[in-house]
Amino acid sequence: xxxxxxxxxxxxxxxxxxxxxxxxxxxxxxxxxxxxxxxxxxxxxxxxxxxxxxxxxxxxxxxxxxxxxxxxxxxxxxxxxxxxxxxxxxxxxxxxxxxxxxxxxxxxxxxxxxxxxxxxxxxxxxxxxx
Amino acid sequence: xxxxxxxxxxxxxxxxxxxxxxxxxxxxxxxxxxxxxxxxxxxxxxxxxxxxxxxxxxxxxxxxxxxxxxxxxxxxxxxxxxxxxxxxxxxxxxxxxxxxxxxxxxxxxxxxxxxxxxxxxxxxxxxxxxxxx
Numbered sequence: 001x002x003x004x005x006x007x008x009x010x011x012x013x014x015x016x017x018x019x020x021x022x023x024x025x026x027x028x029x030x031x032x033x034x035x036x037x038x039x040x041x042x043x044x045x046x047x048x049x050x051x052x053x054x055x056x057x058x059x060x061x062x063x064x065x066x067x068x069x070x071x072x073x074x075x076x077x078x079x080x081x082x083x084x085x086x087x088x089x090x091x092x093x094x095x096x097x098x099x100x101x102x103x104x105x106x107x108x109x110x111x112x113x114x115x116x117x118x119x120x121x122x123x124x125x126x127x128x129x130x
Numbered sequence: 131x132x133x134x135x136x137x138x139x140x141x142x143x144x145x146x147x148x149x150x151x152x153x154x155x156x157x158x159x160x161x162x163x164x165x166x167x168x169x170x171x172x173x174x175x176x177x178x179x180x181x182x183x184x185x186x187x188x189x190x191x192x193x194x195x196x197x198x199x200x201x202x203x204x205x206x207x208x209x210x211x212x213x214x215x216x217x218x219x220x221x222x223x224x225x226x227x228x229x230x231x232x233x234x235x236x237x238x239x240x241x242x243x244x245x246x247x248x249x250x251x252x253x254x255x256x257x258x259x260x261x262x263x
Contacts, residue, residue, distance in 0.1 A: 020155060042155065042156070042159075042177070042261065042262035042263060043177060043262060043263040045159065058221060059139070059141050059142075060139060060216060060221040060260070060261075061221035061222045062221075063222070065221075065222075065263075066263065080263075082222070082223045083222075083223075085223065099171065099175055100175065101174070101175020101176050101177060102175065102176035102177075102194070110195065
Protein backbone atom coordinates (compact mmCIF):
# COMPACT_ATOMS: atom_id res chain seq x y z
CA UNK A 1 0.00 0.00 0.00
CA UNK A 2 1.34 3.35 -0.88
CA UNK A 3 1.03 6.53 -2.83
CA UNK A 4 1.04 7.07 -6.56
CA UNK A 5 4.77 7.56 -6.68
CA UNK A 6 5.57 4.57 -4.51
CA UNK A 7 4.90 1.84 -7.06
CA UNK A 8 7.96 0.40 -8.77
CA UNK A 9 7.10 -0.80 -12.26
CA UNK A 10 10.40 -2.64 -12.58
CA UNK A 11 9.53 -5.03 -9.80
CA UNK A 12 5.75 -4.58 -10.08
CA UNK A 13 5.59 -3.93 -6.36
CA UNK A 14 5.95 -1.24 -3.73
CA UNK A 15 9.46 -1.29 -2.25
CA UNK A 16 9.47 -2.16 1.43
CA UNK A 17 10.86 1.22 2.42
CA UNK A 18 7.91 2.96 0.78
CA UNK A 19 5.25 0.85 2.43
CA UNK A 20 3.51 2.72 5.18
CA UNK A 21 0.89 0.21 6.18
CA UNK A 22 0.90 -2.89 8.31
CA UNK A 23 -1.64 -5.69 8.45
CA UNK A 24 -3.67 -5.98 11.63
CA UNK A 25 -6.07 -8.78 10.80
CA UNK A 26 -8.00 -10.49 8.04
CA UNK A 27 -11.80 -10.30 8.12
CA UNK A 28 -13.73 -12.37 5.60
CA UNK A 29 -10.70 -12.41 3.34
CA UNK A 30 -10.19 -8.64 3.57
CA UNK A 31 -6.93 -7.43 5.07
CA UNK A 32 -7.37 -4.84 7.80
CA UNK A 33 -4.42 -2.49 7.68
CA UNK A 34 -3.27 0.74 9.31
CA UNK A 35 -0.91 3.55 8.51
CA UNK A 36 1.83 2.97 11.07
CA UNK A 37 3.20 6.49 10.82
CA UNK A 38 0.24 8.78 11.31
CA UNK A 39 -2.42 6.38 12.56
CA UNK A 40 -4.75 8.28 10.31
CA UNK A 41 -3.30 9.07 6.99
CA UNK A 42 -4.25 9.45 3.42
CA UNK A 43 -5.89 7.26 0.85
CA UNK A 44 -3.28 4.83 -0.52
CA UNK A 45 -3.85 4.89 -4.26
CA UNK A 46 -1.55 1.97 -5.10
CA UNK A 47 -1.47 -1.58 -3.76
CA UNK A 48 1.38 -4.01 -3.60
CA UNK A 49 -0.87 -6.91 -4.63
CA UNK A 50 -2.36 -6.50 -8.10
CA UNK A 51 -6.04 -7.17 -7.41
CA UNK A 52 -6.98 -6.82 -3.79
CA UNK A 53 -9.18 -5.21 -1.15
CA UNK A 54 -8.07 -3.48 2.02
CA UNK A 55 -9.99 -2.16 5.00
CA UNK A 56 -8.17 0.70 6.70
CA UNK A 57 -8.19 1.17 10.44
CA UNK A 58 -8.07 4.76 11.70
CA UNK A 59 -6.46 5.08 15.11
CA UNK A 60 -7.87 8.60 15.38
CA UNK A 61 -11.44 7.48 14.81
CA UNK A 62 -10.98 4.23 16.71
CA UNK A 63 -12.55 2.21 13.94
CA UNK A 64 -12.27 1.16 10.31
CA UNK A 65 -13.09 4.14 8.08
CA UNK A 66 -12.57 2.92 4.53
CA UNK A 67 -12.52 -0.10 2.28
CA UNK A 68 -10.36 0.25 -0.83
CA UNK A 69 -10.54 -1.89 -3.96
CA UNK A 70 -7.61 -2.25 -6.36
CA UNK A 71 -7.25 -3.58 -9.85
CA UNK A 72 -3.82 -3.94 -11.44
CA UNK A 73 -2.38 -2.23 -8.34
CA UNK A 74 -4.52 0.90 -8.83
CA UNK A 75 -7.37 2.07 -6.59
CA UNK A 76 -10.66 2.02 -8.48
CA UNK A 77 -13.42 1.93 -5.85
CA UNK A 78 -13.77 2.96 -2.23
CA UNK A 79 -16.35 2.66 0.52
CA UNK A 80 -16.55 5.23 3.31
CA UNK A 81 -17.77 3.63 6.53
CA UNK A 82 -20.04 6.17 8.20
CA UNK A 83 -22.67 4.03 9.91
CA UNK A 84 -26.02 4.29 8.19
CA UNK A 85 -24.58 6.99 5.92
CA UNK A 86 -21.92 4.67 4.53
CA UNK A 87 -21.47 5.12 0.80
CA UNK A 88 -19.09 4.38 -2.04
CA UNK A 89 -17.17 6.24 -4.73
CA UNK A 90 -15.76 5.26 -8.05
CA UNK A 91 -12.16 6.31 -8.45
CA UNK A 92 -10.77 7.18 -11.85
CA UNK A 93 -7.36 7.14 -13.40
CA UNK A 94 -6.41 9.82 -15.89
CA UNK A 95 -4.77 7.79 -18.64
CA UNK A 96 -2.67 10.75 -19.73
CA UNK A 97 -1.24 11.79 -16.38
CA UNK A 98 -1.73 8.71 -14.22
CA UNK A 99 -3.48 10.90 -11.67
CA UNK A 100 -5.95 9.06 -9.51
CA UNK A 101 -9.00 10.69 -8.05
CA UNK A 102 -12.72 11.22 -8.15
CA UNK A 103 -14.66 13.04 -10.78
CA UNK A 104 -16.19 16.20 -9.52
CA UNK A 105 -19.72 17.41 -10.09
CA UNK A 106 -20.60 13.82 -10.75
CA UNK A 107 -23.45 13.64 -8.33
CA UNK A 108 -23.87 9.97 -9.12
CA UNK A 109 -20.47 9.36 -7.64
CA UNK A 110 -21.83 8.97 -4.15
CA UNK A 111 -23.07 5.47 -4.54
CA UNK A 112 -25.46 3.42 -2.49
CA UNK A 113 -24.06 0.19 -1.15
CA UNK A 114 -25.24 -3.17 -2.38
CA UNK A 115 -26.72 -5.63 0.14
CA UNK A 116 -23.51 -7.64 -0.05
CA UNK A 117 -21.46 -4.51 0.69
CA UNK A 118 -23.66 -3.65 3.66
CA UNK A 119 -22.93 -7.06 5.15
CA UNK A 120 -19.19 -6.53 5.04
CA UNK A 121 -19.51 -2.89 6.18
CA UNK A 122 -21.55 -3.94 9.19
CA UNK A 123 -19.01 -6.62 10.01
CA UNK A 124 -16.03 -4.29 9.65
CA UNK A 125 -17.65 -1.54 11.69
CA UNK A 126 -17.82 -3.93 14.62
CA UNK A 127 -14.18 -4.94 14.26
CA UNK A 128 -11.91 -3.45 16.89
CA UNK A 129 -8.16 -3.38 17.06
CA UNK A 130 -6.86 -5.61 19.83
CA UNK B 131 13.74 19.39 14.64
CA UNK B 132 11.63 21.41 16.99
CA UNK B 133 8.74 19.89 18.82
CA UNK B 134 5.70 21.86 17.74
CA UNK B 135 3.05 19.81 19.50
CA UNK B 136 3.64 17.44 22.40
CA UNK B 137 0.04 16.37 22.94
CA UNK B 138 -1.31 15.48 19.52
CA UNK B 139 -2.84 12.04 20.15
CA UNK B 140 -2.32 9.39 22.78
CA UNK B 141 -0.72 7.06 20.22
CA UNK B 142 1.30 9.77 18.46
CA UNK B 143 1.88 12.62 20.91
CA UNK B 144 4.78 14.52 19.36
CA UNK B 145 4.61 16.51 16.14
CA UNK B 146 7.84 18.15 15.04
CA UNK B 147 8.38 21.07 12.70
CA UNK B 148 9.52 18.59 10.05
CA UNK B 149 6.06 17.02 10.06
CA UNK B 150 4.28 20.24 9.15
CA UNK B 151 3.30 20.81 5.55
CA UNK B 152 3.40 18.19 2.83
CA UNK B 153 5.14 14.96 3.77
CA UNK B 154 7.23 12.69 1.58
CA UNK B 155 4.33 10.50 0.61
CA UNK B 156 2.31 13.51 -0.55
CA UNK B 157 5.29 14.63 -2.61
CA UNK B 158 5.51 11.17 -4.18
CA UNK B 159 1.80 11.16 -4.96
CA UNK B 160 1.87 14.56 -6.57
CA UNK B 161 5.20 13.78 -8.24
CA UNK B 162 6.29 17.27 -7.40
CA UNK B 163 8.03 19.13 -4.60
CA UNK B 164 6.23 22.36 -5.50
CA UNK B 165 3.70 23.06 -2.71
CA UNK B 166 1.25 24.59 -5.17
CA UNK B 167 1.36 21.55 -7.44
CA UNK B 168 0.94 19.18 -4.49
CA UNK B 169 -2.04 21.14 -3.19
CA UNK B 170 -3.63 21.28 -6.61
CA UNK B 171 -2.97 17.60 -7.23
CA UNK B 172 -5.01 16.56 -4.21
CA UNK B 173 -7.97 18.90 -4.35
CA UNK B 174 -8.31 18.83 -8.10
CA UNK B 175 -8.50 15.06 -7.88
CA UNK B 176 -11.20 15.56 -5.26
CA UNK B 177 -9.56 14.26 -2.18
CA UNK B 178 -10.81 15.94 0.97
CA UNK B 179 -8.04 17.34 3.16
CA UNK B 180 -8.12 17.82 6.94
CA UNK B 181 -5.36 19.87 8.55
CA UNK B 182 -4.57 21.40 11.91
CA UNK B 183 -3.29 24.96 11.69
CA UNK B 184 -0.77 25.32 14.48
CA UNK B 185 -0.87 29.10 14.56
CA UNK B 186 -4.57 29.44 15.35
CA UNK B 187 -5.28 26.09 16.97
CA UNK B 188 -8.09 25.08 14.64
CA UNK B 189 -8.81 22.18 12.34
CA UNK B 190 -9.95 22.90 8.79
CA UNK B 191 -11.28 20.77 6.00
CA UNK B 192 -11.44 21.12 2.26
CA UNK B 193 -14.53 19.01 1.68
CA UNK B 194 -14.78 17.73 -1.86
CA UNK B 195 -17.91 15.62 -1.68
CA UNK B 196 -20.35 18.50 -2.00
CA UNK B 197 -21.35 20.66 -4.93
CA UNK B 198 -20.12 23.33 -4.62
CA UNK B 199 -17.14 22.15 -2.62
CA UNK B 200 -16.66 23.71 0.79
CA UNK B 201 -13.88 24.88 3.03
CA UNK B 202 -14.80 24.94 6.68
CA UNK B 203 -13.45 25.24 10.17
CA UNK B 204 -14.23 21.95 11.91
CA UNK B 205 -16.25 22.40 15.11
CA UNK B 206 -14.60 21.54 18.39
CA UNK B 207 -16.25 18.97 20.60
CA UNK B 208 -17.82 20.87 23.47
CA UNK B 209 -16.81 18.21 25.96
CA UNK B 210 -13.18 18.15 24.80
CA UNK B 211 -10.99 17.94 27.91
CA UNK B 212 -8.03 19.73 26.35
CA UNK B 213 -5.65 16.85 26.97
CA UNK B 214 -4.92 15.91 23.36
CA UNK B 215 -5.20 18.40 20.52
CA UNK B 216 -6.29 15.73 18.08
CA UNK B 217 -9.24 14.85 20.25
CA UNK B 218 -10.96 18.20 19.86
CA UNK B 219 -12.76 17.03 16.72
CA UNK B 220 -14.66 13.93 15.67
CA UNK B 221 -12.83 11.72 13.20
CA UNK B 222 -15.64 9.30 12.53
CA UNK B 223 -17.22 11.36 9.77
CA UNK B 224 -16.98 14.73 8.06
CA UNK B 225 -18.20 17.42 10.48
CA UNK B 226 -19.39 20.54 8.73
CA UNK B 227 -18.53 23.57 10.77
CA UNK B 228 -18.17 27.23 9.96
CA UNK B 229 -18.10 27.37 6.18
CA UNK B 230 -15.45 29.88 5.18
CA UNK B 231 -15.90 29.56 1.45
CA UNK B 232 -17.52 27.56 -1.29
CA UNK B 233 -15.73 26.87 -4.53
CA UNK B 234 -15.96 24.95 -7.74
CA UNK B 235 -13.52 23.10 -9.96
CA UNK B 236 -12.28 26.21 -11.67
CA UNK B 237 -11.48 28.23 -8.57
CA UNK B 238 -7.85 29.20 -8.21
CA UNK B 239 -7.68 28.20 -4.57
CA UNK B 240 -3.94 28.65 -4.32
CA UNK B 241 -4.32 32.33 -5.08
CA UNK B 242 -7.61 33.06 -3.36
CA UNK B 243 -7.92 30.88 -0.28
CA UNK B 244 -6.76 32.56 2.91
CA UNK B 245 -7.07 32.18 6.64
CA UNK B 246 -6.84 35.64 8.12
CA UNK B 247 -4.18 37.36 6.06
CA UNK B 248 -2.28 34.16 5.30
CA UNK B 249 -2.50 32.42 1.96
CA UNK B 250 -3.31 28.71 1.93
CA UNK B 251 0.30 28.03 0.95
CA UNK B 252 1.58 29.84 4.03
CA UNK B 253 -1.05 28.19 6.22
CA UNK B 254 -0.15 24.69 5.10
CA UNK B 255 3.52 25.16 5.89
CA UNK B 256 2.37 25.77 9.47
CA UNK B 257 -0.15 22.95 9.53
CA UNK B 258 -0.18 19.28 10.33
CA UNK B 259 -1.96 17.64 7.40
CA UNK B 260 -3.81 14.92 9.22
CA UNK B 261 -5.97 13.23 6.65
CA UNK B 262 -6.39 13.09 2.88
CA UNK B 263 -9.13 10.87 1.56
